[in-house]
Amino acid sequence: MSRGVIALLIINKAGGLIYNRTFGEGLNQLNSNDYLVLAARLNPLREHQAAHYYAQQQQQQHHHSASGSIGAGSGGGQGGPLPSRPEPPSGLEVMETENFRLQCFNTQTGTKFLLFTDTMQANVDVAMRKVYELYADYVMKNPFYQLEMPVRCDMFDRKLNSYIREINNSR
């Protein structure tokens, strides 16, 4: 059964669920508490990954400095090339199951978008960008929206609905 885009969750940087919407009928709904637990569970997953990564990095650096202690001491941290520090991992990005595909997107400010689609859905990136654009327009430019609080904006709901309906019908 093809459904296209199934659900959208938005999680603020503290891990709280600020928006939750399902598209299409006949889906079993979680109760609202379960949604909050789900969101809270997904957020630390990312933090754990990042923390784990940094711990690994530090261990590696420690090994390096132990083996090459002379160079590090004489160079004073200036002579040698700076230790490269790649971007930390962004956490969970995609999860595929038999029934759905979960695409994550983290904004620069730590807001997380989770888009649940069916496994056959193409161009999820494009849909995600558009959802982010709608969020930036109709939520962030709304004078009555308070940052990090649940999103209750009629305009956002309306535009999101018509956009998702458009993708789901075009399949």
Add this chain to the structure above:
Amino acid sequence: MSNMTPVKGKEQPGLRYPSNGKTIYHRPLNRAKTSELSQASFAYLFSEMVGYASKRIVSIQDLEKRLNTQGHPIGLKLLDLLLHREPARTQTRPLTIITLLHLIKQQLWTHLFGRAADGLEKSSDPARPDEYMIIDNEPLVNRYISVPRDMSQLNCAAFVAGIIEGVCDGSAFPARVTAHSVGKQQAAPAADGEEGGEGKEMWPGRTVFLVKFQPEVLERESFLAKG
């Protein structure tokens, strides 16, 4: 003590001039070319204006009044500018209600929003001949604004109403202008089907600017019509 003398060209706090010294006052007033601004930056600015106006308010009317007050001086000044930009033979200020409202619907709207207003109506109620309505299907200021349910009678286009009021006052047609949302009521009977009920609301943000002229304006109008 050489370090005490101010450095030449040092930035003055608060006032900034472009490097070529040309401020907005150096530009010619009659630019036919329309200069466009970023809608996003306007949206953020207006959002802050609404936020500022909604501090320590006691009622929604209070908030609308403040937005109206913010718009009023803009209208007063725009009237002069728009008349100056008119062709020389029509450069007189409007003398009748109809020409005034037409100026607002055409010139003012085009200058502010890049298009004419969507409608101009006279109140059909014979008891209120002093009321006129300017209709905008999708006010630019409300583009990104979702009003919370507990403030449902608020319409942030009260700012635009203030601008209209400024134009009316400036051309000696004192009036009270208020903005009202009518999108919901008008769309309600149209949304008959179950599915797509929301989509059928053609213009959910439809706004009517109710222009209520002072009695002396109508008195003068009738006097002029006779003579």
